[in-house]
Amino acid sequence: MRRFPMRPAAVLTIWLAALTVSVQAGAAQANPGILVSGDWLVEHGDDPDVVVLHVGMGRMAPLEEYVRGARFLEYHDIAVERNDLITELAPVEDLVEVFRAAGVSNDSHVVVVGDPGLHAARVFMTLDYLGHGDRTSVLDGGLAAWKAAGGEVTAEPATPVLGDFEADVREDMIVTAEWIHDRLDDPDVTLIDARPEDEYTGERPGRDFLRGGHIPGAYNLYWQDLTGEDIPTLIDLAEVEARFEEAGAKKDGVVVSYCLIGMRASYTYMISRYLGYDTKFYDASWNDWGRREDLPLVTGRERR
Incomplete structure (x- = not known):
């Protein structure tokens, strides 16, 4: 079979396409992004840098099930009443203490689980404000997605080890x-x-x-x-x-x-x-x- 030499431009196009796929695949493994699937969390939940936070309004309605290995985060510790306005960001120093107590450090990849998804989104927004948004993901679909992926649930949250989180506040956000x-x-x-x-x-x-x-x-x-x-x-x-x-x-x-x-x-x-x-x-x-x-x-x- 006769082979025709490929033009340099075509070779470059193919090489760039392959490189792009490779880079994207690597990036997806290193940083899954803002939303992760239940399958991803089942596979990566035990990674040493992953901290799973299961957020809820425990003071009003204690959670009955937790993602296995997840630490509990009380919603009302990060969203407080300030200046006669409800659900406002708590003071930065208080937020830092909350996330440290939950086991978050600056090198942690935080994955947030919440039902409804509003609670998890609020945690994402808060961590984004504190400068940790690029290392924070939310479980898309919450506990239902975890169960659908075959993830185990427990009746009690995991006990966190104190983290050393430091904020880099994004005031203009x-x-x-x-x-x-x-x-x-x-x-x-x-x-x-x-x-x-x-x-x-x-x-x-x-x-x-x-x-x-x-x-x-x-x-x-x-x-x-x-x-x-x-x-x-x-x-x-x-x-x-x-x-x-x-x-x-x-x-x-x-x-x-x-x-x-x-x-x-x-x-x-x-x-x-x-x-x-x-x-x-x-x-x-x-x-x-x-x-x-x-x-x-x-x-x-x-x-x-």
């Missing part, structure tokens, strides 16, 4: 009402409202003392519309990307997530980061904006 107000007409800033439609439109303000409506220009993307039903994993990625593009998100712009108290927006924040956007978080959310008469709002389904 958290934005205020004033920051948003100054950028309401900035086409490079996309606001994502993670509340259900009736809260977004103002039909149901969420709390009796709040005005009803949404921030002018905000796009309504209810967080739960991004997850499946039986096992709450992220829906088809192309559909997720389309929703963010419909919102006006740009890869060279900024995406800001908010909701009522900063819990549901943790999920859209996490997914925005997962998609590669420059993402910020309005922690005070509508609980702040909705009570302030000096700030504009829009009612109904129109964005503006």
Whole structure:
């Protein structure tokens, strides 16, 4: 059979493609990214650098099952009431102590499990704020995904060994009402409202003392519309990307997530980061904006 010599450009193209696949495969092994599957955690949960945190509201409803080997993290230790606002970030020094007590160090790869996924997303957002986001993942689908992958559960969490975590706080990640107000007409800033439609439109303000409506220009993307039903994993990625593009998100712009108290927006924040956007978080959310008469709002389904 006659063989034709390959052109140098073709050889280079094939070599680059192979190199890209190799690099991507290596990167996937070294850093699985923001979302990991149940299968991944079953395989890597016992890795020496992996710290699995099972988060829940234990003071209100103690968990009955834990991912095997997971340490328990109390949700209310990281999300506290501050300045008459609920579910705010605890002071940095308190957060550092919480994560150290859970066994987290700076070289730890943290994997967070939470049911619902909001709790885990809030932990991701918090660790991202503390500068550990690149070494934090969330189990996509929570405990249901772990069980579906054949993972074992236990009635008690594992006992942690004290970690030596140090924060590298990302102050610019958290934005205020004033920051948003100054950028309401900035086409490079996309606001994502993670509340259900009736809260977004103002039909149901969420709390009796709040005005009803949404921030002018905000796009309504209810967080739960991004997850499946039986096992709450992220829906088809192309559909997720389309929703963010419909919102006006740009890869060279900024995406800001908010909701009522900063819990549901943790999920859209996490997914925005997962998609590669420059993402910020309005922690005070509508609980702040909705009570302030000096700030504009829009009612109904129109964005503006």
